[in-house]
Amino acid sequence: MTHDYEELGLVAGLEIHQQLDTASKLFCGCPTERRDPEEPVRSFTRYLHPTKSELGELDEAALEESRVDREFEYLAFDTTCLVEEDDEPPGRLDREALNTALEIAALLDCTVVDRAHVMRKIVVDGSNTSGFQRSTLVATDGEIETGDGPVGIADMLLEEESAARIEEREGGVTYALDRLGIPLVEIGTKPDIRTPEQAREAAERIGMLLRSTGKVKRGLGTIRQDVNVSIAEGARVEMKGVQSLDDIEALVAGEVDRQVELLDIADTLESRDAAVAEPTDATEVFADTDSGVIAGAEAVRAVRLVGFDGLVGREIQPDRRLGTELSDHAKRQGAGGIFHTDELPAYGVTETEVEALREAVAADPEDAVAIVAADTDVAERAIEAVAERAETAIEGVPEETRGANDDGTSRYLRPLPGAARMYPETDVPPADPDPAEIEAPELLTEKVERYREELDLGSGLAEQVAYGRHMPTFEAAVGRGVDPTTAASTLESTLTELRRDDVPVGNLTEEHLLSVLELVEAGELANEGIAPVLTELAADPTLSAEAAIETAGLSGVDREAVRETVVEVIERNESQIETEGMAAFSGLMGECMGALRGKADGEVVSELLREEIGRRT
Numbered sequence: 001m002t003h004d005y006e007e008l009g010l011v012a013g014l015e016i017h018q019q020l021d022t023a024s025k026l027f028c029g030c031p032t033e034r035r036d037p038e039e040p041v042r043s044f045t046r047y048l049h050p051t052k053s054e055l056g057e058l059d060e061a062a063l064e065e066s067r068v069d070r071e072f073e074y075l076a077f078d079t080t081c082l083v084e085e086d087d088e089p090p091g092r093l094d095r096e097a098l099n100t101a102l103e104i105a106a107l108l109d110c111t112v113v114d115r116a117h118v119m120r121k122i123v124v125d126g127s128n129t130s131g132f133q134r135s136t137l138v139a140t141d142g143e144i145e146t147g148d149g150p151v152g153i154a155d156m157l158l159e160e161e162s163a164a165r166i167e168e169r170e171g172g173v174t175y176a177l178d179r180l181g182i183p184l185v186e187i188g189t190k191p192d193i194r195t196p197e198q199a200r201e202a203a204e205r206i207g208m209l210l211r212s213t214g215k216v217k218r219g220l221g222t223i224r225q226d227v228n229v230s231i232a233e234g235a236r237v238e239m240k241g242v243q244s245l246d247d248i249e250a251l252v253a254g255e256v257d258r259q260v261e262l263l264d265i266a267d268t269l270e271s272r273d274a275a276v277a278e279p280t281d282a283t284e285v286f287a288d289t290d291s292g293v294i295a296g297a298e299a300v301r302a303v304r305l306v307g308f309d310g311l312v313g314r315e316i317q318p319d320r321r322l323g324t325e326l327s328d329h330a331k332r333q334g335a336g337g338i339f340h341t342d343e344l345p346a347y348g349v350t351e352t353e354v355e356a357l358r359e360a361v362a363a364d365p366e367d368a369v370a371i372v373a374a375d376t377d378v379a380e381r382a383i384e385a386v387a388e389r390a391e392t393a394i395e396g397v398p399e400e401t402r403g404a405n406d407d408g409t410s411r412y413l414r415p416l417p418g419a420a421r422m423y424p425e426t427d428v429p430p431a432d433p434d435p436a437e438i439e440a441p442e443l444l445t446e447k448v449e450r451y452r453e454e455l456d457l458g459s460g461l462a463e464q465v466a467y468g469r470h471m472p473t474f475e476a477a478v479g480r481g482v483d484p485t486t487a488a489s490t491l492e493s494t495l496t497e498l499r500r501d502d503v504p505v506g507n508l509t510e511e512h513l514l515s516v517l518e519l520v521e522a523g524e525l526a527n528e529g530i531a532p533v534l535t536e537l538a539a540d541p542t543l544s545a546e547a548a549i550e551t552a553g554l555s556g557v558d559r560e561a562v563r564e565t566v567v568e569v570i571e572r573n574e575s576q577i578e579t580e581g582m583a584a585f586s587g588l589m590g591e592c593m594g595a596l597r598g599k600a601d602g603e604v605v606s607e608l609l610r611e612e613i614g615r616r617t
Contacts, residue, residue: 448463
């Protein structure tokens with residue numbers, strides 16, 4: 001669907017959440033490396049409930065979350081401490097994390113606060129053992145540039161990451177504690193974004209600035225984008241959990257589509273004098289039903305939607321209808337979803353049962369009816385939630401928090417949080433940031449230019465290294481005198497090839513890589529031997545680089561030994577040399593390198609091979 005976004009009054013903003021690559025977690029000394037969820041050493045369970053703010057108010061989002069009684073299981077590891085289990089007060093704010101946040105603030109042209117006070121943000125979905133997330137405001141009032149004009153930075157906070165959701169099961173959720181407490185920054189833009197394209201560009205710019213520090217974690221799940229979207233006649237909607245930059249543009253455009261459709265539905269409902277009746281019991285209507293879903297339920301609850309006929313089934317996003325929105329709310333209460341008369345008879349429900357349902361709730365032809373089949377208490381909660389959502393459909397677009405789907409659509413999660421979810425953290429003293437001690441890092445765009453001009457890397461390789469996750473290792477290697485091209489190709493090409501060959505390159509530390517590159521620079525290992533040596537180190541990380549060379553059988557050979565191998569290859573191919581002369585070089589070079597198995601540098605082999613061929617032609 002094509003829109004004039006200026007005419008619609010599109011306003012959007014971003015919240016970027018980026019994990020920091022620190023040695024310790026934000027409020028304890030535990031490491032920030034992720035663990036295998038299959039290897040916990042123990043587990044424990046908790047039930048969480050919302051608490052009132054210091055003004056005695058309950059946050060609406062937390063209250064809705066608490067209406068579903070769930071048990072939360074937490075997987076603990078040998079690195080898990082009592083702070084993570086919420087059995088011990090937190091320590092002071094991690095200084096390394098704070099300093100990295102100050103670097104990011106400088107890149108965003110933000111003003112740093114005089115004193116950083118830690119706050120508690122109520123979270124009762126189980127993602128934090130304490131029932132709240134600790135967060136502190138670090139900087140405000142920054143700005144970034146985009147092709148469509150500047151985008152203001154409202155604020156930047158330093159927060160603790162939530163626990164990782166492992167499994168959702170009936171009656172509860174399982175989380176792993178290895179992720180809980182990893183420092184992250186949350187960057188919120190001002191509502192200055194006016195097009196989907198500008199939203200993507202702004203997120204891309206912020207991501208580049210974050211990676212420029214060389215101190216942020218990389219990989220799936222280490223950065224998340226939330227997008228706030230509204231149009232003039234609609235409402236502010238926050239879409240959470242956008243994993244990819246490629247999704248931002250589609251999600252903003254898709255949300256505009258959804259709000260436009262919902263506003264049109266609201267206009268139609270107003271013209272029909274629409275209303276929502278009180279939910280009723282419809283269990284008897286389906287007493288002898290052949291519908292498997294309904295027959296297995298304890299109760300069926302129904303709600304008459306006056307004037308909604310034909311609109312519940314109306315598509316508002318690809319494969320999502322107004323009925324899907326109602327279903328999302330039912331699912332939040334533990335139901336499997338809803339059935340409605342715009343789609344019935346279907347799913348084993350007959351025409352006769354539909355007529356009986358309409359009669360039971362006194363529905364007229366212009367009305368729709370929605371039903372929920374579940375255990376009695378779930379069905380009652382779910383049908384009330386459906387009725388509430390149907391009432392907001394008459395009004396227009398509800399403010400809410402939604403989850404981003406992979407296909408560019410979104411689903412209802414919970415109401416928008418309010419100010420009542422925040423209150424001061426009394427266990428952690430405030431910190432005094434000192435931006436004067438921080439030097440803003442070189443931007444990645446500037447690195448690309450420096451790599452091209454000073455290190456003589458090609459444009460593609462320079463950009464690949466600068467934006468890649470191994471950029472800090474590359475900088476360290478060049479600082480130790482390693483040839484830049486060798487370092488770059490090893491980190492960006494060789495490691496990628498090894499990963500594709502299922503070599504566990506994740507076992508390789510920065511020191512492994514630097515040691516191997518230094519041996520190449522010193523002439524103790526040929527370039528061709530890099531991959532075999534790294535393979536050995538990945539298989540056994542306890543080895544030294546020198547030991548890995550021995551294990552790989554790549555102990556270097558002197559120049560005369562290389563000449564002997566070259567001569568042997570030539571003697572086996574004398575007839576080819578007589579026929580082709582120097583044209584035989586390419587094929588014989590491969591044979592020589594194979595015979596030497598990476599024990600000699602390719603340039604030395606090439607020189608000697610050309611010399612020996614020249615003697616025979």
